[in-house]
Amino acid sequence: MIPPINRWARRAFDWLHEHPELSGAEERTASYAAERLVQDGWTVRTGVGGHGVVAQLRNGSGEHVGLRTELDALAHRSEAGALVARHSCGHDLHLACVLGAAHDLAAARSKWSGTVTVVAQPAEETLVGAAAMIADDVFSKGVPDVLLAQHCAPLPAGYLAHCPGPVFAGGRVLRVSVRAAGGHAAGAGHISPVVTLAAMIGRLQDVVAGETGPAEPAVLNVGALDAPEPPGVVPSRVGFEVSLRAMNSHGLDRLEHAVRRVVRAEADASGHCTAPDVEVVASSSPVVNETALTATVAAAHRGALGDRSVLRWVPSMATEDFPELAAGTRSHYWILGCADPVQWASATGDLASRLASIPGNHSPDFVVDPRAVDVGVEAMTSAALAVLGADVDESLLVS
Secondary structure, rough: OOOOOOOOHHHHHHHHHHOOOOEEEEHHHHHHHHHHHHHHHOOEEEEEOEEEEEEEEEEEOOOOOOOOOEOOOOEEEEEOOOOOOOOOOOOOHHHHHHHHHHHHHHHHHHHHHHHHHHHHHHHOOOOOOHHHHOOOOOOOOOOOOOOEEEEEEEEEOOOOOEEEEEEEEEEEEEEEEEEOOOOEEOOOOOOOOOHHHHEEEEHHOOOHHHHHHOOOEEEEEEEEEEOOOOOOOEOOOEEEEEEEEEHHHHHHHHHHHHHHHHHHHHHHHOOOOHHHHHHHHEEEEOOOHHHHHHHHHHHHHHHHHHHHEEEOOOOOOEEOOOHHOOOOOEEEHHHHHHHOOOHHHHHHOOHHHHHHHOOOOOOOOOOOHHHHHHHHHHHHHHHHHHHHHOOOOOOOOOO
16 A cells, blocks of 8 residues: 655655765765754754764654664766765655654654654765775664664565565675886786686685575675776786675674685785785675564554555565664664555566566666655654554654
């Protein structure tokens, strides 16, 4: 069931979608969010862990619930070759929904009691924003009893999905650097680090098969190739990054050890005198939902949107740094459908085939159906009210 149009939140979504900013540069986005929260009577702190925003609304005694969202967009290549920011992961949707929920909760504060904290996090895409906010004492006014978050996926708008236990994988990003003497391409005796880099990348494709069992999900993906010299030059340094994903820290440890072993062996085989540098530049823990809290939030969503609108999700190999903020508290993270229902209905096959046929998160063709804004606001509001112990009814869900 899709609720009535929430014009306030849709206006916020439209502005955010038109003004994307990359990780660590979310200045206008943070300012927009802070201004809206101040207007609704929230106590707001800005500049937390970069451009992070933390807002709190105290309303008597009771539970303390946190609503977490993100600020940043992704970089994509334009047809002209320039890097441009684009909201291709749905953070504009997530932020609009949390701002809409904050607006509704403030308007209905006579009907609930407790404390609500909004955490608008920078630099989620680089997996460093949560740690930066923690280092900046994000919860200086109290750690929430429960932390809630949602993430969109190309399920049809109007649907939510829940998963007790593991939801998302943990991840690590490694930066590999290979150094050489460098020089003229016509010179004698030069060992090209570009050839070594290519050998490393090819050999890394066997790591998942060699290090994990057939029933153990894992991902290794190579990107951010750095070999900028023209073909007439043997570079003195090249590099690349590796994204690792697994459902537990032990799996991530094995993958990282294998990457280090492979790149060291390939460098030795190529005759490099200097061992490659391998640096962990980002990491995140798996997202794991508490079973009892999952049941509470799913029940609230069924009450607000109808039984048929709430589905069961299966664990995904996506990664998130949400667990760093949720450490030491109860937390729940659900999926918000954002695809055009007509487009979904025209797709064929099973669930996996349909999801694969619709441009998903991080695709330059990713599109959010605006009806997802209305559903996302109601989902976040009803979940917060359920944790706060308020009865969820239409008078509390202000549009």
